[in-house]
Amino acid sequence: MNPLWQNIFRSRGYENTLAYFLSTVPAFSKLDKRDLAVLEHLVHVRNYTADEVVFSEGDIGSGMYIIRSGQVRIYTQDDLEQTTDKAVLETGDFFGETALTASRPRCASAKATESTVLVGLFRSDVEEAIRRHPLEMAKIMFGLNRVISDRLLQCSLQLDKLMKLYGTEQQ
């Protein structure tokens, strides 16, 4: 068949829905369909062009972003306007989660390197949803907590390693 005519009359499969995408994110992998439906109505899908700033260091943050497609560069900037890359994130990664629980200034900047679709989860929506769907929200926040705890564990392990290295160097 001519590729021009493919897929036109086929209905959008479940694989294309936002709920399916969210279920592939590690933090939300253990949610069932009901929880995913709640989450789906909670998040905002935002489109970014290439080189568009998502947020800058020092902004008051109000939530986290999950990358649905595209690529995001996380970097910091010193007083001399020199940028240091911290990470380059791809589809399925999330960033900015420190601002989800309290309004903290962003500790790094984020910029889309290509045209990117982000899924935003924001504090005010979460607070409202906790009142309306406490059970589902508990599961969603538990999933996020699991991933963040994993990161913390990795961090402390690395810190231990570094401390040991530093100790042997000093001796």
Place this chain on the structure above:
Amino acid sequence: MTGQSGGLNRAQVAVLYLVLTSAIASGIAIYSSASTITALLKTATTGLFLPILLSLIVAFLLDPAVQYFEKKKLNRTLSIFIVYLIIGLLMALLLVLIGPPNWKAMAQALKADFPRYIGHAIDYLNGVLAGLHQHFPIIKNYDLAGQLRSASQSFVGLILVETPKSALRLGSLMLLVPLFSFFFLRDSRSIMRGLISLSPNRYFEMTLDIYARVSWQLAHFIRGRILEALIVGLVVYAGLSLTDIRYTPILAMIAGATNLVPYIGPIIGMIPGLVIALVDLGVGGQFWWIFCVYLLIAQIVVDNFILIPILISRVSNLHPLWVILAIIMGGKLYGVLGMIIGVPIASILNIIIIEIRRYRRSLNPYNRLFSTRGRIL
């Protein structure tokens, strides 16, 4: 450019003339069509303001109840229907218990009594005026009594004419308000999400945050005000039903409704009750008890010491000057109704402005190091 500097040749003048005329003509056309369009819009939207406002208030009031049912894993539409059903049942129960209000008898009694009350009030005022005239002869003997009498007569006439009209309006309100508030309750979230998502990426988080704060404050303000008016009305009702005064339910309703207007409202709400008490009961123990109920119990003790600190946050406090301006402007726009809703609307604008300012302040990165009074934390 033509040869003669400064002057224009014939063709240019003709073109200029044409351009200017067409410009003026199109200007007039645009102006008239714009004014007809605004006039059309105005006629199309007259009478919609009140039902929409009321249904917004109803939606704000019912939202907690709907959320309660939503928590029990019902979907929102069903929860709204359940809340509506419960309210309908409660109203039916009230009607069955108390019986349908005898509107006709009440209206007739009021029609007969109203001039009597006004007459007594006028006599009293005349006495006061005569006393004033004795003490300050400079004051002209102003015919206040006559003016008041004619005003009251026209007021009674107005009531008689307006009652069928307002009954019709009440009927349409009874139909429109539940309908509108149903949709507000069900879809306000998605409507607001749609509107917020229109904001550009750079300001999206800020818009979302400010919206969340403003809507939280608004919900609390509206619920607080309505609850406050309700409780004050109930307290006045309870206090007045201990005496022999007539029209207790109407007086309690007036006291509750006028309580929505700060500072001035309670005083105006007191007047009908005091006049009726003065005329029917005379100055005595009961009159002073009614006075106490209005001023001391309902206003000072219940409202100022108990309700306002609990229900109304300090954020929504308006400066008295703004309150008076809002009352005057509301009265100019929508009459008595405008006076009642002018202050709440001004408070809503105030809340929006304060929340935006607070957000902007929290944007300041050094703000975290200082308290609101500038002290270093």
